[in-house]
Amino acid sequence: MRTMKCSAAFLRLLAGGVLACYSLSLPAAPVVLLEKARLAPSDGAPDGGFGRSVAIDGNVAVITANNQQATHGAGEDLLGAAYVFERQASGAWIQTAKLTTGDDGDLYGIDVAVGGNVIVVAAVFSGLAHVYEKISGSWQQTAVLGSTSGSGSGFSVAIENGIIAIGEEEPHGAVLYQRQATGWVRIASYENGFPLGDDEYYSPRVDISPNYAIHGSWGFDSDPPHLSTAYIYKPGPGGNWAQPTVTALTQPNGPPTATGWSRQVMISANTALIEGYVFRPDANGQWRFETIVPGASQLDDDEVTILGFAGAYRYAQLHRRTTSGDAWPVRAELAASDEARITSMSSDAGRALLASYRSPTAAAYLYEVPSNLNRNALVEDTFQDGDAVGWVTTPGSTFAVATSGTSRFYRQTNTTGNAAALWQTTPNNDQSIQADITPRAFDGADRWFGLVTRYSDANNYYYVTARSGGGIHLKRMLGGTFTTLGTAALPVTIGATHRIRLEAVADHIRVLVNNRPVIRVRDSGIAGGGQPGVMMFRTQADYDNIVVNENPAFTAFVDDFQLINFDWNAVAGTWNRVDTGTTWVRRQSDLTGGARLVTIGETLGDQIVEADLRPTQFSGTDRWFGLMARYRDDANYHYVTLRTSGTLQIRKLVNGTAQTLVSVPFTVQANVSYRVRLEAVGSSLRVYVNGVLRAEAADASITPVASTAGVAMYKTALDLDNVVIAQP
Ligand SMILES: [Ca+2]
Ligand SMILES: [Ca+2]
Structure with a gap:
């Protein structure tokens, strides 16, 4: 008899200890996808920064490269480029162009948009948006937009239905251009929100759909504050974009945020995504807040697909709106076969494009999203x-x-x-x-x-x-x-x-x-x-x-603490990033009670959690340290404890009540590093220390859906390093 995990079903313990599957209660776990194609620039992107921005539309994918060696104009950046890949009849993706201005220092490629046979590349240091069109089979520059006040400042670009939107810094807002017989003609200039002096945000993010345009205004924490606001523009009678109806949206739940909200805005037909908040117009055309999609980054033109970041950027989550329209569950987990850290993403027509700006190897990752998004049972x-x-x-x-x-x-x-x-x-x-x-x-x-x-x-x-x-x-x-x-x-x-x-x-x-x-x-x-x-x-x-x-298995989270990023939630304890002289660690120093650190970003399946745990001090007797898996909240998770009383225990916390599932002899010492691995796979729980299986137990009371993982201890100081969370 084998133990089964019913990913697409509900696991239930029957009389006699028999595990059975019921296909009624839980939705299937999301499918896990590796890239269909790996898009690598033919010249290896010699100036670095491949994946700075990505865009996909139909059979055209564009990936920009810009290393931005020195930010904010304080020095020179390296030559930016936009690499164009096109899907061939064979299904292969082939690089068909490398676009560049030849100027090093314009931050060309900070943003990119593609729609049909038009590509727009933003170059914010020069304040320009470069427009390319595919003419007689080759990509040719047909316009350079911007450079004067009110004409767009080259930070954020979008295109849809033959209309280009460009963010404008001063006056603050967005500018629209339309392709006409004479070329690209400015048809509207929207001025709203608060222009920001901080050159980190040159102008608002913009997006455009066939029936709306949107830009976000960062806001300013002054007295009175200029609230972060997203402005939605609906063209007037006859499709006149110059005489729009304007809707201003602030953060809907709780007091509106003064700064930062509406930094990321996207609009597709009748759906808007603003900092992960989904809005839709009601029957009267009034925009209504619907729900929050955590980690959301990109809204697809289909209005039912959202791509978002997860697991400290080690993979992307693809959300699909339910047919009833009231939720956006994760339906696919997109990982790179080489564990690349994901920094940018775009999706269109059942395809997704991810890239890793920080990767030492220049590559982008193209996914074909299948129609069946249910993960089969493990x-x-x-x-x-x-x-x-x-x-x-x-x-x-x-x-x-x-x-x-x-x-x-x-x-x-x-x-x-x-x-x-x-x-x-x-x-x-x-x-x-x-x-x-x-x-x-x-x-x-x-x-x-x-x-x-x-x-x-x-x-x-x-x-x-x-x-x-x-x-x-x-x-x-x-x-x-x-x-x-x-x-x-x-x-x-x-x-x-x-x-x-x-x-x-x-x-x-x-x-x-x-x-x-x-x-x-x-x-x-x-x-x-x-x-x-x-x-x-x-x-x-x-x-x-x-x-x-x-x-495929994938690595959902990696942290060796060499970078300053903090992709964690410090639930309890005192956590600092410390240089030990040989490496950076995350140090917990509070000896007065429990300390817990959990990752930001949930995984949707089984978990293998591994870390170097080096206790440095214990206060009192029977103190412990260990790892947590299937952390649903602070009252529900599985965990392992390595105890000064000479045992190692696999335990569960269910609705705040702890229970020991198994206890085995194990000796711990201060200032010794232990490589601990806790596995929660199906109904099995296993603990390895330094590669040796030390304890195992069976428990099906915490189902493997939407959970994080982390580190826990009690009245113990500890150095944490080299955390890896994988999904088998
Ligand atoms: Ca380290
Ligand atoms: Ca066995």
Whole structure:
């Protein structure tokens, strides 16, 4: 019997301890997507800053590059550029142009917009918006707008339906241009809000839809304050943009904010998104606040899709408006296959474009959003039930469930050749399998243990091998001939547990070690079919905690505290960023009570939480420190405690009431760093310290939806470092 997680359903414990799925209560978890295409500039973006701004419309994607070496005009920035990619009939995205002004210092590319055959690139230091049109198959500059008062100041640009909107600093507002026979003609100039002296915000953000234009006004904290306001313009009779009806919106719930609200504004047909606040006009045309979408950044033209930041920018969330229209749940999680930190995003017509301005490797990531956004169920086998139901072994294999202490696992002891066990159910073409693998003996040199996906027969499958002499290789067996697709370094030690994952998701074939990708290739040699499983060659090995699912794993959150960013919520305690002399850490120094630090940004599935925890001082006896997972709120989460009383405990807090699920002996000392990993996968909870499984428990009382994670302690001072939160 295996434990099941019912992602698309409601997990319920029946009499007799049987887990069952009900498909009534909970919506399905969102699908996890890796990029369909990786868009890399043909010249590698030599001046850096690729991904500063992105825009996608139809088959055209534009990614700007600008390194902005010195900000605010205090020095020179490097040459900006806009790279144009177009989708070919084959489905491939090809770079078709690199646009540039040739001037270094105009901050060309701070913003970009594309609509049909028109691209607009903003250059705020020169106060200009450069307009390009695709003429006879090539992108040509057809106008340079701005530079005089009231003509646009090149900070924010938008285009829709043949009308360009440009933010204007002085007078404060927006300027509209329309393509006419003679060229781009200014048709409206809107002046509203408070012009800001601070050159960090040269002019308001703008956007335009076929029936509305919008700009935001930052506001000013004076007496009386100039409130942050978003101005919406509806063209007058005959579509006259020069004589609009104006609506001014301030922050709707609670006292309006003086500064900062309406910094980010977007409008699409009859929906406006202002700093994550969604507005729509009612039957009388009055704009009404509807709801808040946390982290929201980009509103799609379809009016039902919002892209937002999540997990300290390690992935993006795609929200879809429900058919009843009253909510915007997350329906997809978009991650880059190489864990890039996401800094900019755009979406259109079922595609999303993400980029990482901060990435050392210049790339943008193009996603095709499928029609089915439901994540399929994850299956896990811990072998704690003592059987191996669900596994089919290949001839020449000798598998049996074995026991050591309280742990049960799947042991293979035959060393005459290849040995394998396959997961019996027929999964989707997308297959991921991860396991804790402990080699026990190699029969000779150059032996290996690993995992398989898309295993149709002994001659056709993907596999990963951890080699007896060290190293890990990703291979493909096709028609009986093997090919090595990629390699990475890996210490391989008899008796040590190796956490390895192999994924075949679309043509992304990846190997993860310790929940981080180490080998990534695109390969379509084996497009689908077959089974996932475990495999080894003339090696005795133990397999445990096997997870089989169809989605790629992704790293939702990483923090080594080297950057000053604080993507956390300090729930309790005194937290400071401290330089220890060798690295930056986040230090908790309050010894008077509990201290908790949780991440900003929720994940929607299972969690693997890992960190270096170094206690420096305990006040009193039976003090503790540890990690939290599935943190729903400060009264509901799972956690592990490493205690000065000599135990390690997995606990849960449900409606404020704590309960110990398992307690094992474990000794902690001050000023020793512990690499602690807490896993909450399906109904399983596991704790590893320094890579060794120390305790496990089963609990299904906190369902894995919309939760954060973090660090907790009680009357303990501690240095925190190298936090990683992954979703398997
Ligand atoms: Ca086990
Ligand atoms: Ca650090």
